[in-house]
Amino acid sequence: DGGITQSPKYLFRKEGQNVTLSCEQNLNHDAMYWYRQDPGQGLRLIYYSQIVNDFQKGDIAEGYSVSREKKESFPLTVTSAQKNPTAFYLCASSGPTGTEAFFGQGTRLTVV
C-alpha cells in the first residue's frame, strides 16, 4: 500500500540530547514537509523540501535540522537547541502544486 510511514510513534528525549524522527514515503511525491502540532496552535511548518538535496526553512525552523538525500526519505532531527521540543510531529508529502498533501501517523516526542 502507498503511504507515508513515520517512526517511532512515541519518543522520549533527555535534556541535551539530539533525536531523529524518521519519515518515509512510497507515493513518488517530490514535496515533503514537517509540521509541529501543539494544542490550540494548529499545524506549524518546520521545514519543507521540493526536490532531493534541497530544503527550506519554514516558520519555526530554529532548533531543527533536516536532510533530503533520497526522494523517499525526509528525516527530522530535533537538536538540543530546541527549547521546547515536546509536541506532536507530522510528516507529509504532496504531488504537483495544488494537489493534496498526505500525512503520516505522527510521532509524539516528550522531553523527560
Place this chain on the structure above:
Amino acid sequence: EDQVTQSPEALRLQEGESSSLNCSYTVSGLRGLFWYRQDPGKGPEFLFTLYSAGEEKEKERLKATLTKKESFLHITAPKPEDSATYLCAVASGGSYIPTFGRGTSLIVHP
C-alpha cells in the same frame, strides 16, 4: 501571505443534528482548498480537494462547498463516529506549501 481562519473552534451536536463548519481564506491565486479529518493522536486524513468557486464534493454525510472567499463543510445527520477535528488548508499560486487553519473540534453526542 496566505491566511486560513476556521470557525467555530468547537462545535457540539446531538446525533442527527445537521450543521456546517466554515473555512475563510485569503490567498494570492487559489490552487486548491483541502479538508482533512484528524482523530486524537493520529495524522490528518484527507477528505476533499476543491479547486474553483461553485465546486462541491460529497462523501457519506459530508459535503464540501467553495466560494471565492470561503468553504463550508456541511455535516448531515451526524453520528458519534463523526467526532473529530476538521482541518482546512489552502495552496496558492504564491506558495505551493499548504497553509492550515487551526481546525474545528466536533463532538457528536449520541
